[in-house]
Amino acid sequence: MKRLWLSIAVLSAGCARPDSPLEVLGAIPEFVLTAQNGQDFSSTALGGHIWVANFIFTNCAGPCPRMSSQMAQVQNLTEDLPGLRLVTFTVDPERDTPEVLAAYAKRQKADKRWVFLTGSQATLHKLKREAFLLGNVDGQLNHSTRFVLVDGQSRIRAYYDTSEAQSIRTLVRDIRRL
Numbered sequence: 001m002k003r004l005w006l007s008i009a010v011l012s013a014g015c016a017r018p019d020s021p022l023e024v025l026g027a028i029p030e031f032v033l034t035a036q037n038g039q040d041f042s043s044t045a046l047g048g049h050i051w052v053a054n055f056i057f058t059n060c061a062g063p064c065p066r067m068s069s070q071m072a073q074v075q076n077l078t079e080d081l082p083g084l085r086l087v088t089f090t091v092d093p094e095r096d097t098p099e100v101l102a103a104y105a106k107r108q109k110a111d112k113r114w115v116f117l118t119g120s121q122a123t124l125h126k127l128k129r130e131a132f133l134l135g136n137v138d139g140q141l142n143h144s145t146r147f148v149l150v151d152g153q154s155r156i157r158a159y160y161d162t163s164e165a166q167s168i169r170t171l172v173r174d175i176r177r178l
Helices: 002-016 064-077 098-107 121-131 167-177
Strands: 032-035 040-042 051-056 085-090 114-118 146-150 155-161
Touching (some): 032 098, 064 085, 064 146, 085 121, 098 114, 146 167, 155 167
Parallel strands (some): 051 085, 085 114
Antiparallel strands (some): 032 114, 051 146, 146 155
C-alpha cells in the first residue's frame, strides 16, 4: 500500500511540474536578403512571429536533403499555427540564385510560411557565425545541421540537432510552448 501511494505521489508531482522556460541564447539582428521570389526580404517581416531557421545548399548530397525533409515535417506538423515562419538560408549564394531556390522550394512543397533566402557571402557568413552562432559560411559549403528556434522578439531560444531522432518532435513541442 505504501508503494502505491509513493507511486501516485511521484506521478502526480511529475504531472504538476511545467516545463522550464526556454533560455534566451542570443539575438538575431535585422537583416535584408533576397527571397526565392527575387524580392528583398527584411527580417522585420519576422517581427512578432516565432520562426525556425536552418542553413543548407540546394545541390548538397549530404545532410541538406534530410534537413529540408525535416523542415517540411515541421511545416506539416504546425499547419494549425499560421503565424509560424520557416526560414532557410543558403550557404552557397553563388549557385543558389532566387530561381534555383524557388525551384527547390517547390520540390519541398513549401507553403507561404516557408521562405528561402540568399544574399552576399559576407552577409550570410556574418549571420551564420555571429548571429546564429553556427560557424562559418566560408565557401567550403560546410555548415551546421542544427535548426534554430527564434521567438517573436528575434531571440534564439534553442538549437536542435537534426541527426537526433527526437529533434523534430522536441522542436515542434517547443514551438507550441512559445
